[in-house]
Amino acid sequence: MAERDFELVSSFGIDHGELDGMRPQECFVLGYELAQTDMRLATPEPIVNQPVHATNKERIEKRCIASGRQFRLEWFPDDSSESWMLLNVE
Numbered sequence: 001m002a003e004r005d006f007e008l009v010s011s012f013g014i015d016h017g018e019l020d021g022m023r024p025q026e027c028f029v030l031g032y033e034l035a036q037t038d039m040r041l042a043t044p045e046p047i048v049n050q051p052v053h054a055t056n057k058e059r060i061e062k063r064c065i066a067s068g069r070q071f072r073l074e075w076f077p078d079d080s081s082e083s084w085m086l087l088n089v090e
Helices: 023-043 054-067
Strands: 047-053 073-077 084-089
Touching: 023 047, 023 054, 023 084, 047 054, 054 073, 054 084
Parallel strands: none
Antiparallel strands: 047 084, 073 084
């Protein structure tokens, strides 16, 4: 069987305990959400009102900036929990 090389595609930005205290399921969801956002940013299609976890705000901002595309992250209207944001990318 041939040996495969694996390498980091993109940093998750968790070198300083950013996910400490979170359950493994929560960490998985944040990683999956970030991977989905990366895949969508790789296409020229706009992203319209994609709900994202506020916990991923800084990671998503970095990915959008790196993609060179205009973006907006806004809090859900009338949601006082501050857990969710809406991502829009042109």
